[in-house]
Amino acid sequence: MAKYDLAKKRAIVTGASGGFGREFAERFVKDYGCEVIGIGRNEEKLRALQNALGGNFTYRVFDVGVKENWDNFARELRDTGFIPDILVNNAGFLLPFAKAEKHSPADAEEITAVNYLSSVYSFSALLPLLSRSAAPAIVNVSSSAALAPVAGTALYSASKAALKSFTECLSMDYKGKIYVAGVYPGFTKTDIFRRQNKGADNRLIEKLCAPADKAVKKIVKKLRRRKTRIVTGADAKAMGFFYRLFPSLTAKAIRGVLEKSKMEIFEDVFL
Ligand SMILES: NC(=O)c1ccc[n+]([C@@H]2O[C@H](COP(=O)([O-])OP(=O)(O)OC[C@H]3O[C@@H](n4cnc5c(N)ncnc54)[C@H](OP(=O)(O)O)[C@@H]3O)[C@@H](O)[C@H]2O)c1
Numbered sequence: 018m019a020k021y022d023l024a025k026k027r028a029i030v031t032g033a034s035g036g037f038g039r040e041f042a043e044r045f046v047k048d049y050g051c052e053v054i055g056i057g058r059n060e061e062k063l064r065a066l067q068n069a070l071g072g073n074f075t076y077r078v079f080d081v082g083v084k085e086n087w088d089n090f091a092r093e094l095r096d097t098g099f100i101p102d103i104l105v106n107n108a109g110f111l112l113p114f115a116k117a118e119k120h121s122p123a124d125a126e127e128i129t130a131v132n133y134l135s136s137v138y139s140f141s142a143l144l145p146l147l148s149r150s151a152a153p154a155i156v157n158v159s160s161s162a163a164l165a166p167v168a169g170t171a172l173y174s175a176s177k178a179a180l181k182s183f184t185e186c187l188s189m190d191y192k193g194k195i196y197v198a199g200v201y202p203g204f205t206k207t208d209i210f211r212r213q214n215k216g217a218d219n220r221l222i223e224k225l226c227a228p229a230d231k232a233v234k235k236i237v238k239k240l241r242r243r244k245t246r247i248v249t250g251a252d253a254k255a256m257g258f259f260y261r262l263f264p265s266l267t268a269k270a271i272r273g274v275l276e277k278s279k280m281e282i283f284e285d286v287f288l
Contacts, residue, residue: 021154021196021243023049029101029143030055031081031135032108034062036207037158040233041105042066046073048237054099056081056090056108081108082130084138091142102150104143106136107158109176113214114169115285125172132176136183147195154196156240157184161203161253165260168272169286188245196243201257203250205232216281225252 028045032038033055039062045051047070055076057063063076079086094101109132112120136157147153162170163177181199188197206226210217232249239247248254259267275283 019243020241022152023051023103023237023241025050025052026102026152027052027100027150028054028103028105029139030105030107031057031139032158033057033066033076034059036209036229037202037205037233038105038107039066040229041107041237042074043070044233044237045103046070051103054101080131081106081135081139082127084134084142087135087138087142091146094143094146100146100149101143102147102152103154103156104139104147105156105158106139106180107156108135109158109160111170111173111209111212113212113285114283115214116169116288117171119285120172125175128172128176129179132173133179133183136180140187152196153194154198154240155184155187156198156200158200158202159184161201161248161250161256164201164248164253164257165264165271166268168275169283196245198240198243198245198247200236201246201248201253202232202236203227203248203253203256205229205250210282213282215284219280219282222280222282 030041033042034057042053053074060078159180160177162174163181184199204226227250276287
């Protein structure tokens with residue numbers, strides 16, 4: 018299949034104020050001359066990125082987990098004649114690692130809205146515009162937690178597994194019309210651990226995590242090769258590979274590794 022040519026594309030990247038999203042925006046603008054609209058809630062960080070990247074980066078401040086925000090954004094794009102080529106649904110968050118009982122139904126609603134439903138909302142609001150692009154692409158950032166069960170992440174994993182299934186079905190529904198990719202990163206050094214109650218600054222976590230810039234460089238390389246399933250990081254690759262071969266053994270092994278690590282960040286899982 019022909020490569021996906023990123024040059025001079027118009028992209029929308031959610032969660033552009035930090036981590037993966039910021040890296041995507043930087044790579045798209047700096048390496049491929051793309052025009053990027055970044056979305057997030059932290060205006061200070063988005064403004065700083067705009068100052069760093071110049072006129073090819075603009076931003077909108079809104080909560081991606083609210084459908085109405087996407088409808089308004091789509092209306093604005095239509096009125097201004099902005100036809101996006103690439104939609105990167107990357108915004109998301111992780112709850113503190115803990116047994117499922119420690120999280121409330123309200124937590125479930127929030128994480129489902131942000132980590133999964135946001136991609137459904139953006140898809141349905143932007144499809145009419147994306148369909149007018151000569152090379153439409155949708156990139157959904159899921160997680161290695163959707164590849165195998167990880168103790169202490171029930172709500173997060175469920176939201177990411179929903180996104181995985183949604184992405185895989187979209188890829189079939191629009192085969193040959195829209196390039197759809199699912200991204201499954203392992204532990205990566207970003208601000209994702211900021212909601213952890215304890216141990217988020219643990220040096221072992223620092224060591225476990227791959228650098229975000231390198232991870233995004235690899236992802237972008239695979240996007241250019243039109244890969245539909247992009248797994249980054251040795252941990253994520255091992256989880257995906259072994260879970261497919263030995264599901265119950267692998268799930269138990271992952272639990273065992275986390276428990277034996279004795280890391281503070283996983284304490285609430287094994288109490
Ligand atoms: N880092 C990892 O180890 C890892 C592993 C697997 C998957 N992932 C996935 O990678 C994606 C990016 O995360 P990250 O690691 O880069 O974490 P991060 O540094 O915390 O970045 C998350 C981004 O999402 C945005 N965001 C969160 N909630 C939002 C909301 N309701 N509305 C709009 N924007 C929102 C944040 O922006 P504001 O704060 O400005 O709203 C921020 O820009 C997430 O979907 C995450 O699940 C990360």
